[in-house]
Amino acid sequence: MTITTRRTFLAGTAAALSVPLVLPATAQTAQELESWPDAFLRIDTDGSVTCILPTCEMGQGTHTGQAQILAEELGADWRSIRIEMPVQPAPPYRLPFGQMRSVGSYGIRYFHDPMRRAAAQMRTMLKQAAANQLGVPKPELTVRDGLVIHEASGREIAFGDLVQAAALLPVPAEPHLLPEAERTLTGQSIPRLDTPAKVRGEAIYAIDVTLPDMAYGAARMAPVFSADVEAMDTASVTDMPGVLAVTQVPRGAVVVAESWWQARAAAEALDITFTATEHDTLDTPGMEATIAEGLSRADVPMTLERGEPMGRLDAATQIIEADYAVPMLAHACMEPINCTAQASEGRTELWAGTQGHDWKRMMLERELGIPADELFINTTYLGGGFGRKTWHHDAVQAVLASRAVGGRPVKVIWTREQDMTFGMYRQTMQARFRASLSESGRIEAMTVRVAGPQMGAAIVQANNMDPFSLLGLVDTPYAIPNYAVDHAVVDIPVPLSAWRAIATSFTGYWMESFIDELAEAAGMDPLAFRLANLPSDARARAVLERVAGMSDWNGAAPEGIHRGISVVEAYGSSVAQVAEIRMDGDRVSVPRVFAAIDCGRAINPGQVETQIQGSVIDALGPTLRAKISLENGAAVQANFPDYPLLRIDEAPDVAVEIVETGAPLGGVGEPGVPPLAGAVCNAVFAATGRRIRSLPLSDHDLA
DSSP, rough: OOOOOHHHHHHHHSSEEEEOOOOOTTTTOHHHHHHOOOOOEEEESSEEEEEOOOOOSSSHHHHHHHHHHHHHHHHHHHHEEEEOOOOOOGGGGOOOTSSSSSOOOOOHHTTHHHHHHHHHHHHHHHHHHHHHHHHOOOGGGGEEETEEEEETTTTTGGGTTTHHHHTTTTTOOOOOOOOOOOOOSSTOOOTTHHHHHHTOOOBBGGOOOOTTEEEEEEEEOSSSSOOOOOEGGGTTTTTTTTEEEEETTTTTEEEEESSHHHHHHHHHHEEEEEEOOOTTTOOOHHHHHHHHHGGGGGGGEEEEESSOOHHHHHHHHOOOOEEEEOOBBBOSSSOOOOOEEETTEEEEEEOOOOOOOHHHHHHHHHOOOOOGGGGGEEBOSSSOOOGGGOOOHHHHHHHHHHTTTTOOOOEOOHHHHHHHTOOOOOOOOEEEEEEOOTTSSEEEEEEEEEEETTTTGGGTTTTTHHHHHHHTTTTOOOOEEEEEEHHHHHHHOOOOBOOOOTTTHHHHHHHHHHHHHHHHHHHHHHHHHHHHHTTTOOOOHHHHHHHHHHTTSSOOOOEEEEEEEEEEEEEEEEEEEEEEEEETTTTEEEEEEEEEEEOSOOOOOHHHHHHHHHHHHHHHHHHHTTTTTTTEEEESOOOOTTTTOOGGGGGGGEEEOOOSSSSSOOOOTTTSSHHHHHHHHHHHHHHHHHOOSSSSSGGGGGG
């Protein structure tokens, strides 16, 4: 198989100007840079600008923000920018943790500086080519809207007419970046690049993929997570209409047919039995009881300790203590799991809406023996991701299904029920907080014991630090002089996956609920208590003060309205929220939420606003009602009637303001989730005097 090198790639695109974008943490060697077509930024002779970036578009507006950054530094029309994704995971595309993934709000904050540098290099080369052609000094030229302009003579040259000459020039090692005063495009709320195609119904999601001679696959899987196929009679369905093949896959089977409805009918009729496991009687009460035992274990290594928290608590005259818990959650993406594969000798090609390109690569190599250089992934739009579409099982099923029909392309689609009952889930976790206060209302000492699975076991450090379980606690912005955090690991036999905001989705709820409990013990207003326990230069102070002003926190609440406040730092951003609730009898409704965010420079303020609004809605459903529970080893909830998402008439009005303190770029896709549950539950206390220490509110007959 021919491998395209950078040299042959550039030779094949001699009509284009191409500049590599080197990521800071990938530490590419000269050999790696030579071995891959890493020309991430390219201008063609028609003036169109293409940037190859490894972060997908799943509705968060990443590609539009990336286009803004590039267009501004390059001097291009932002509407001429196309963001494309590579078809093979490779070293130049990998994030600091060594994988090509779309996670962690990295799409803007990680690629911002490399994109600016590459665009500035290209702008410099275009200006030099124009200066040579016009016979004028380069400083006399300006670049705007895809043109290099000589204002004095009124002459201008389009980018496309300069690319061949510019491609012959050396790439400047240290290009001049635009000064902040000239950065006028970033900071504007420009329309999303993907909106027109989506409005017209032209956007291609993975479930829309259609290929010549394509067949369809439907899965039948073991309901218990650790079970597998014990016996299967393929002859039981081979005579059904349209059926082409039946193939065993991990935890089940896939039926391939000429249409998906035929495949689904056959999969449901398939005579198949699954193995018995030791987890066939697992249920939620038993699992939660086992996790609760971890709160009192004595053999837990310390993850973080500063000062003398144990000694201070032992000497304290009053200790405030509270236990908290959260359930498992499904991701509930609007587009269920699906993948199309065409697997032939020497080449396997996927069409998938995926966040986890390198994970698919690694697992297909390990489980099916597919070499990395024979795997090609065509990334479509994602109908939701939230961490769920990082995994590989859909690709494994599609590849095995394609192999079963001689390499025909096969699209495997899961039903909504399969999407929800076959995992992966946000982990169920518990925590115990203990604290003491000084006479002036300062937190003197605090300990936090977390109990539950260690979802990030593969990256745990020597001090038992699992970021998927402890972020939001080990990096709290509060100034607590005597502070300790540890994690009693309690494994559960359920497949887990990062859920939107990962650990901070529950640690934010825990910490901000407990901070309110401490404020009550101190006899202080919840806002005043937070400000008193934050450093004077904390970003959290700025967003708290802004959201307090937005909500008129210090004024009287409207009649029937009760308010709660919360602030969480996550993914490089700080977000404060005030939730206004109303009690309709014993039921909580949330008519309005105020949110203030400091995410560094807001590249597209309109998109920041919509992401925070979406985060609030995403977090409010599980705060009120949604959860995954187990009976007889299997998930109980299977579809939206029993896993209720927030309905449109329940969605609050969400007012968002952006605070810029000069901080580095932070994320916006996830930081709006963590404060919401704490703000709502603190408002419930203001309304009822009840502390809600476990979610959802429906478990307390409040929703």
